[in-house]
Amino acid sequence: MARAATAQGTPAFQRIKDHVLGKIHDGDWREGDAIPTEEALCKLFGVSRMTANRALRELAAEQVVVRVQGSGTFVAQERYQATVVAIKNIADEVRARGHAHRSELHKLERVRAADQQVVRFGLPPGSVLFHSLIVHFENDQPIQVEDRWVNAAVAPDYLAQDFSKSTPNEYLMRAAPLQGASYEIEASMPPPEIAEMLRMGEREPCLVLRRKTMSRNQVASVAVLWHPGGKYSFSGAF
Amino acid sequence: MARAATAQGTPAFQRIKDHVLGKIHDGDWREGDAIPTEEALCKLFGVSRMTANRALRELAAEQVVVRVQGSGTFVAQERYQATVVAIKNIADEVRARGHAHRSELHKLERVRAADQQVVRFGLPPGSVLFHSLIVHFENDQPIQVEDRWVNAAVAPDYLAQDFSKSTPNEYLMRAAPLQGASYEIEASMPPPEIAEMLRMGEREPCLVLRRKTMSRNQVASVAVLWHPGGKYSFSGAF
DNA sequence: GAGTGGTCTAGACCACAAT
DNA sequence: TTGTGGTCTAGACCACTCC
Structure with missing residues (x-):
């Protein structure tokens, strides 16, 4: 079962995101590594493809992973942290x-x-x-x-x-x-x-x-x- | 038909996002206004609810709208722009x-x-x-x-x-x-x-x-x- | 109770990459 | 050709808000 059971109420797409983030944080998956395909995550978590897709799509939007059509999903380069100065009136x-x-x-x-x-x-x-x-x-x-x-x-x-x-x-x-x-x-x-x-x-x-x-x-x-x-x-x- | 036809190849969820962004930009929908429900957008664009949902969910993630379960989707407060200084080595x-x-x-x-x-x-x-x-x-x-x-x-x-x-x-x-x-x-x-x-x-x-x-x-x-x-x-x- | 968003399924077709 | 992601459907059940 992937990883220590997460809270019951957690949506499936979030559990998948947590699983991937955990693997990256623990160093099991490193920069540039391919991570499991949507198909594989479907089986691992017992969900439909749309759910695995949402998890990976959101991680891509957060720049945690990079997705390449036809090829696969990969751990993104570490982001440089950014300091934010709000422009206020x-x-x-x-x-x-x-x-x-x-x-x-x-x-x-x-x-x-x-x-x-x-x-x-x-x-x-x-x-x-x-x-x-x-x-x-x-x-x-x-x-x-x-x-x-x-x-x-x-x-x-x-x-x-x-x-x-x-x-x-x-x-x-x-x-x-x-x-x-x-x-x-x-x-x-x-x-x-x-x-x-x-x-x-x-x-x-x-x-x-x-x-x-x-x-x-x-x-x-x-x-x-x-x-x-x-x-x-x-x-x-x- | 919502708004001037957008490029043929544009995904439906993106066309819906563009439509909403356009209305907000044109001032038709203002801060705090309710915008059409998922149901309404489904009919307007002839898509399934998942597609309208994705459009609105992404706009919420981008802080363009705020969604309240049981209530509706509303135009978010204008964001203050932020300048970003990358912290580099x-x-x-x-x-x-x-x-x-x-x-x-x-x-x-x-x-x-x-x-x-x-x-x-x-x-x-x-x-x-x-x-x-x-x-x-x-x-x-x-x-x-x-x-x-x-x-x-x-x-x-x-x-x-x-x-x-x-x-x-x-x-x-x-x-x-x-x-x-x-x-x-x-x-x-x-x-x-x-x-x-x-x-x-x-x-x-x-x-x-x-x-x-x-x-x-x-x-x-x-x-x-x-x-x-x-x-x-x-x-x-x- | 009716309306709304939050989530999910089990399929489907397509575009693109690697082989 | 096979495997991958990109998108989409037509339903479904649930939680929450408002009346």
């Missing part, structure tokens, strides 16, 4: 801590894509972009400078938003369904303007998040988020 | 860039848990910990100081490893199956010893990753990873 994040959020709008303008932006957005030169610069405060302490360029084709009403009431993030999430994003996190010394907006000392570094978001197969927005190094960190768990 | 990462990796071992010692460590590890005071301090190089440029404390109960052979040949990461992955981790990313000025090991200038900041890993329901390891701000960043996409 900063206003929600601050309020979730029970603090007051407010923001100051420093710039809100329409610009023609210059060379640098053209590269980042992958747009024809001369396309219209919107540019905003906003400082976010938590209990009247500045915690983020949000320097953002927005593709006008994706979010045409950007300039009409009231960014004292909502954040660009909130508007963009509504206007441009997020398709994907890429980002980079780095530590760097802020230029004097940024340092001043964040009321930082001369020798304090910033934690910088650069993020590019995609919507409708175009770059929707490029944001550079500056945070005072000593007061802000990204954290998470998995 | 730094040696692999460097080699993947086609560069040479080497490391220098500065410390490798057995210590008794002092107050600070006791808190982080949740261990009884006086427990045994191992401590290592290693500098990692990419093409002879220092790119990371790895300051690590390891729970001796989880990885008893830590001191016997040859860290010129493998990294603590590699050893720990083998010795202590990873259960979970929490981390924090911040920007800060390095203390002079760290700055010297990374050959950094006086006013350059570090990108610091603090990570706690769990194994067998205990804290396995606490690592503080210092990187030169200008030369190193975390990046990813989703």
Whole structure:
């Protein structure tokens, strides 16, 4: 009987999954090894093929195994663990801590894509972009400078938003369904303007998040988020 | 017929998923709305219940919908997007860039848990910990100081490893199956010893990753990873 | 009690891989 | 040609929710 009897109430597909996970964890089946076919598991557990199939299909979705039609099912390569930083709307994040959020709008303008932006957005030169610069405060302490360029084709009403009431993030999430994003996190010394907006000392570094978001197969927005190094960190768990 | 005919070859369960995703994307079905029952989808698409069930079950696994037994299937709350930073073994990462990796071992010692460590590890005071301090190089440029404390109960052979040949990461992955981790990313000025090991200038900041890993329901390891701000960043996409 | 999802069966046909 | 996975059917019984 496969493995020590699992709880009675456990569904059959789950018992099969547990069996396979156990074998892999115990080292009986290693990376690249073929594991029993659906047919074999049917006999071993006395279930129909659909049930064995569901177990293996779910393990494949979880990247525990790899399935090759016509060939078999194999133990997948060990996955690298991933740390997850949730991208939150900063206003929600601050309020979730029970603090007051407010923001100051420093710039809100329409610009023609210059060379640098053209590269980042992958747009024809001369396309219209919107540019905003906003400082976010938590209990009247500045915690983020949000320097953002927005593709006008994706979010045409950007300039009409009231960014004292909502954040660009909130508007963009509504206007441009997020398709994907890429980002980079780095530590760097802020230029004097940024340092001043964040009321930082001369020798304090910033934690910088650069993020590019995609919507409708175009770059929707490029944001550079500056945070005072000593007061802000990204954290998470998995 | 539900929605514009999808490609002929598309499996029925996928066509149903696409239909539901389309309705949600178009705003026809909003957060919390009930969506058609399995029965209804069976009729709409002319399929058996197992097929409609698979479509909805997979959407539930993807957190697009929430299913409540006895009640119905509902559009899930919008998820916050998550950025993913892969935790890689730094040696692999460097080699993947086609560069040479080497490391220098500065410390490798057995210590008794002092107050600070006791808190982080949740261990009884006086427990045994191992401590290592290693500098990692990419093409002879220092790119990371790895300051690590390891729970001796989880990885008893830590001191016997040859860290010129493998990294603590590699050893720990083998010795202590990873259960979970929490981390924090911040920007800060390095203390002079760290700055010297990374050959950094006086006013350059570090990108610091603090990570706690769990194994067998205990804290396995606490690592503080210092990187030169200008030369190193975390990046990813989703 | 009626409606809904959770699970399962015993077949079936197909596409693809290895031989 | 044989074995494998990919998909699907037309039923079934059960647990749970809501009325």
